[in-house]
Amino acid sequence: MADDRMAEVFAAVRLGGVDSTAARQALEKLWNELGEHADALHRCVIAHHLADLQDEAADALRWDQRALAAVFGPGIPLDEGLRGFLPSLYLNLADSHRRVGEFEVARMQLAIARGHLDVLAADAYGALIRSRLRSVEAVLAAGSTERLPGS
Template sequence: MVEDEVMTAMGTAVEQGRAGDRAGARRALTELWDTVGDQGDALHRCSIAHYLADLQDEIADELRWDQRALAAVTDLSDERARRYRDSFQVRAFLPSLHLNLADAHRRSGDFAEARRYLATAVEHVDALPDDDYGAMIRSGIGKVREAVEAGSRGPLAT
């Protein structure tokens, strides 16, 4: 596999955010997005938007980035994804992308859209690997489902 400088820089920014510097990570990822552009490499756009969504302070901004991530995945091929990581399959991205949209819509109070995206996440859950990542997404689907059924707009317990 070829070294992917954008994915490496993205990983560094994501770690920066996980270490508590959300504003710095948001700045770094926004700069990457600006470099890649709206028509750039689909893996880069999908990944950057996916992580940028998690770093937003406002739900409306989070939704916009989640929508960009989902839009970008439609341009992504398995062949391109596997050039970065052999195990990647585009279909396995879908449960997470739809789950994020379901949760953001839930927190914004749009339970109908939350249910719609949640149902789509469930439709693709069979594509998830049987590993910690797959377990995390499956668990997230259950948590968002419970919150939607309860009419909760609050953050999910971790």
């Protein structure tokens, strides 16, 4: 069942706050079990969170790219659930490109993220994404490739 699978995904994500290695292993196992034809939302959420659990910027970038590819796969309708991820997905892509030194690509991804901010509510999550966008803009302007605190 899809709901059971998403419960497994979120259990693995929550594990990341306690044990990032165990969370990464659990999410990678789910990724492999689901395969490339699985539900787009499941694949997006798994890849999105796996990117955050990577030690190396290049590995994070690969997972960020997989998360976006899950949203825009062939025949995938861009429903509200997936559309709501776009600001965060593009923001994470921008940050990962910045961390690997691809500053122009990072600027482009930030512009795309900004263009999708309208889907965010005026709530804590929306404020978090907007704040993180400003943080990434600031470190990008400074030419930094360092990992941001809390990411």
